[in-house]
Amino acid sequence: MPDKPRILDRKTVAQSRIFRVEALELQFANGALANYERLVGADGGAVLVVPLVDDETVLLIREYAAGREDYELALPKGRIETGEDPLAAANRELMEETGHGARRLSHLTALSIAPGYMSHITQVILAQDLYPQRMPGDEPEEIEVVPWPLAKIDALVEREDFSEARSLAALYLARERLNAGRL
Amino acid sequence: MPDKPRILDRKTVAQSRIFRVEALELQFANGALANYERLVGADGGAVLVVPLVDDETVLLIREYAAGREDYELALPKGRIETGEDPLAAANRELMEETGHGARRLSHLTALSIAPGYMSHITQVILAQDLYPQRMPGDEPEEIEVVPWPLAKIDALVEREDFSEARSLAALYLARERLNAGRL
Incomplete structure (x- = not known):
């Protein structure tokens, strides 16, 4: 398994009462760059x-x-x-x-x-x-x-x-x- | 099972490249009002x-x-x-x-x-x-x-x-x- 990608940038790009969307800019171990969006829970699950x-x-x-x-x-x-x-x-x-x-x-x-x-x-x-x-x-x-x-x-x-x-x-x-x- | 709640209002309250958050104002069959947020997929699943x-x-x-x-x-x-x-x-x-x-x-x-x-x-x-x-x-x-x-x-x-x-x-x-x- 390769090393985890490095997080080059992380910012909140959308937010509502319940949901927060975070954009991640990642660099994988092989050098490849990728942009992802993820939903971040406001709670303890x-x-x-x-x-x-x-x-x-x-x-x-x-x-x-x-x-x-x-x-x-x-x-x-x-x-x-x-x-x-x-x-x-x-x-x-x-x-x-x-x-x-x-x-x-x-x-x-x-x-x-x-x-x-x-x-x-x-x-x-x-x-x-x-x-x-x-x-x-x-x-x-x-x-x-x-x-x-x-x-x-x-x-x-x-x-x-x-x-x-x-x-x-x-x-x-x-x-x-x-x-x-x-x- | 009661009738489905009536949708009194529906609007987009947050949007990013991938995610869209919709706010719903609902009235249940018993008259109760409720506000929900839901994530709407941009795709066919x-x-x-x-x-x-x-x-x-x-x-x-x-x-x-x-x-x-x-x-x-x-x-x-x-x-x-x-x-x-x-x-x-x-x-x-x-x-x-x-x-x-x-x-x-x-x-x-x-x-x-x-x-x-x-x-x-x-x-x-x-x-x-x-x-x-x-x-x-x-x-x-x-x-x-x-x-x-x-x-x-x-x-x-x-x-x-x-x-x-x-x-x-x-x-x-x-x-x-x-x-x-x-x-």
Whole structure:
């Protein structure tokens, strides 16, 4: 693997309430020059929660996804607040979005979504030993909670309203770890 | 599921060479108002290729990822050019990034990466019956090609330099379909 490219210049070229776009001028180890744009997250990343009701059933949520301009089925997720522990963030999002807390929370992996142009990282957290506990969130309408059998990931892939790569990767990973007796 | 929210206002609030940020003012079916920002892709989406050397081995690539500012291991991928067929785009990216063409290309699924705030969709394409064929790409340095056993997705998840959700989801999906004899 070559040395990392040298960063010759770095500047913010666009900024909105939520997004900041940075332009990078890079020189690769072989001398080649390249200009890239990247999105820089304003936060400490996000959590994605795999909430297990039992060893065979996971809780999905259905909510409006403004990027796709449609309702989407996915695992619960949200931003990690400044200084917040990822496991605590996962439990808070779980309470806000599904009305459940978890007595057992464990870190499965960290996922990027577009490493070529986004700094963003999502921590994937498994939640087990659930109990009813609701916390008010900032959602504009009630979120529908959809229990889904882990054995039916295939059927989920076929659905028009399920598309999110992180949710799919996390479901497969959780199922594999459960089957291997590692959870 | 409620009716989709009404879009009361939509405007571009930031723009760079590659990214456009749109602000949406929405009214949900229950009357609640909400403001969102979303990233609108300038293109027809992307392809992610699962190139199978044989039924047990996939080709990964290692290249510099400007978003993470580090080298990352992932499946080959790239933008679909205007008017380009997704299968043709997959074969072109495969030739540019791994030096192989594929005699058999099939569509596995479509993945979003952040449906809450990005319109982006990636088409996942399985590539089989590979043959040596290189096409020049726009990469600033040579890309390292890394054959990886499909049986070792677990070991990939443990690596610091592998993080991309789409690649992980696509690898699990391809393996599941192969094991089910559906490919």
